[in-house]
Amino acid sequence: MTGSGTPKLTEFLVEKVVKNYSGIYDKSTAELLSRVRREKLSQPAIFIGMGSCGITAGADKTLKAVETYLTENKIKADIIKVGCMGLCSAEPLLDVQLPGKTRLSFANATAGKVDDLLNSVFHHTLPHDNILGQYRFHGHEEWPGITSLEELPFFGLQYRMVLKNTGIISPEDIHDYLARGGYKSLFKTVLNYTPEKVCEIVEQSELRGRAGGGYLTGRKWLVALETGSDQKYLICNADESDPGAYMDRTLLEGDPHRVIEGIAIAAYAIGAKKAYIYLRSDYKRAIVILRDAIRQARECGFLGENIFGSGFNLTVQISQGAGAFVCGEETALIASLEGGRGIPREKPPFPAEKGLLGRPTVVNNIETLANVPAILENGPAWFKAIGTKTSKGTKVICISGKGVRTGVVEVPMGTRLIDIVNTLAGGIKNGKQLKAVLLGGPSGVFVPPQDLETEIGFDTLQEIGAGIGIGGMVLLDEETCMVSLSKYFMEFLQKESCGKCIPCREGTKRMLEILEGITRRPREESSHETLERFKGVVQLENLAEVIRDTSLCGLGQNAPGPVLSSLKWFREEYEEHIFDRRCAAGVCHDLRTFFIDVDLCNGCNICQRKCPENAIIGTVKMPHFIIENKCTGCGICFDSCKFNAIYFK
Amino acid sequence: MQQDDIMEQLLLDLFSKYPAGKKEGLIPILQEIQEEKGSLTGEILTAVAQHLELPVNKVYGVAAFYNQFLFRPHGAFHIQVCDGTGCHLGGSVSLLTAVEKFLKIKAGNTSRDGQFSLEAVPCMGACDQSPVISINGERYPRINEEELRKIIGVIKEKKV
């Protein structure tokens, strides 16, 4: 029992732990801490991964099943809703810890499996399936024959600093964070260091912006600190505009106080009294958790007036983005906070000099800020020891796409891309081959297999023309059509272009038109479009270069990324689409031609009845035939054939 | 009549929360109305513009810029098809086209009778279970056309 919510416990933790520089505790404190951290239990504890990804996989149903099981069997146990520990493909995750034993983790624990799993654990036996591994706890009895989580390939390569607590602690209870040394850095900082000193420490640590730009965070802070003004602002950018990634959400849903502590330290360093957290309004769960976390931090005196009696004041406000990709760009974000349309402006002046309402404003990525508490706690030298010569620390990466495992991981800078693909993601699903890796989201770059030896880092990736962006990594298998995928990103970017500068607004539209032309159904093409199509590749390249060089903000400058890189590595695929009118992957539906395999077709007649164009002829019990120039390639026959007799080229 | 009163009250509450003439309040005000009412109307925008001392065209411009603001409310059944990168690779496009055909509405629209609306949304964080859809917040992972038809069929039965 942690007795969460008791003001006494909070007070005790603040006095004995947060304000304890030495980190050495007397016996009774240590005892209490191990209880709050749920190392020492008086009754069983059940942990359920309730991040958004877990809920999608059915974690709320698992939760209900657990509750029912406990009432039916009259078992007293604590249920703790934790965030996502990153292995999203194994959700719903369910951990059970019996007093005196280690915490045991189960993968894919859907509601139907709960009874069996809990039954065996409560009878001190191991179930046959679904076991992921066990945590390593000192002085606890281990489950025999079960690997520890750290030894799993998924966790082996990771270095979890930002994600240290995610998936392990309750994001809803500040005591969990406090008992693990939370807010100590803030206490140490505001009472011992001047703002200049904090900027200096962070600059010494060589922490670089995690949004992809890689600007030295300490230096950015110093600019804001040294610009005179009556009011300054700090903005935590958790906009996460990449449609295929969600590490910001994972962090907020798993360990919100780490972010808040980072924000408070940064605000202190630049002299801001007001901070904003900008995140997507559809991150409902993250918003609820964050709002509650801010309230708890305020009640403990970590936010508000005169923090720790130092005279430092800070309010933190959540600001919900209204759904525009470009608002992730810092000047657009500021325009949006000011109540206008989210449109970027030219830089300089940089926001650090002239930002929100004309005042010095630091915009930092959420991951950058989440690194800060650990740096202040352990010192810049410790941080610098992790990573490579030019890129220090770790990087949080969201692996999605066709990997065996997908999810959110944190690796030290300098980890090779290929190791992430093979070890963390476990290779490609269904025994397929890897075709390429997309780094950096919709305006990112495709990296071909031969470049995967590259190490993660700002400069190393730049050498191969790529960048990690905010940390999205999509694994693509051999069945991916690069033309179609580039078209998908271009469509997204074209829709999201704010329309202020011409190269981006018009250019992305023209590029999209060319890509649409390349993949359009041959029958629907008029003669001049055929000509356009032939000119396609050359024009794409020309356009892409102009857009890249002349756009106002990063959206336009990076928009041609997927097209240019796929043209560079997979040019033959474009040519095949353009000249042979063929999509080898069969993804571009309009280019498919269907045939019936006479050996497999038994004349069941289903396809003939379903064909909306009456393009299929044949009599019952005899192989059918598709009339090629009547066929529109809709694929209904293909989907409806029960004998796999229909194929396409 | 009663509807109008509720709206009036909501606006009054919002106007006391966000000071007059301060345009930083614009997006939060619109967000709260959107959240409460499900869509924005010309009258609402005019009232908000008056309060914030902004021209209506400016307020409209902001509302039209962001995807979150709607001028037609979502249907009684709001169907979101994930079209994040992961689901896109997992076949969300053919799923989306199938629903479009089946419900006879395009993504981003609401059916005439106000029963169904369809939206393509970014990653829901379950890429390995792609394609994923959500109906009124309830998620359905690893869905195929056939299953989706069944689910929507069941809903169509239920609808009043």
Ligand SMILES: Cc1cc2nc3c(=O)[nH]c(=O)nc-3n(C[C@H](O)[C@H](O)[C@H](O)COP(=O)(O)O)c2cc1C
């Ligand atoms: C189109 C566009 C989208 C962006 N999206 C994000 C985003 O989602 N999150 C983010 O932190 N930064 C994003 N940025 C970068 C920000 O402009 C800014 O550089 C960053 O927040 C600075 O943080 P850092 O110094 O901590 O890296 C985006 C930039 C552009 C041009």
Ligand code: FES
């Ligand atoms: S892309 Fe659909 S859940 Fe990730």
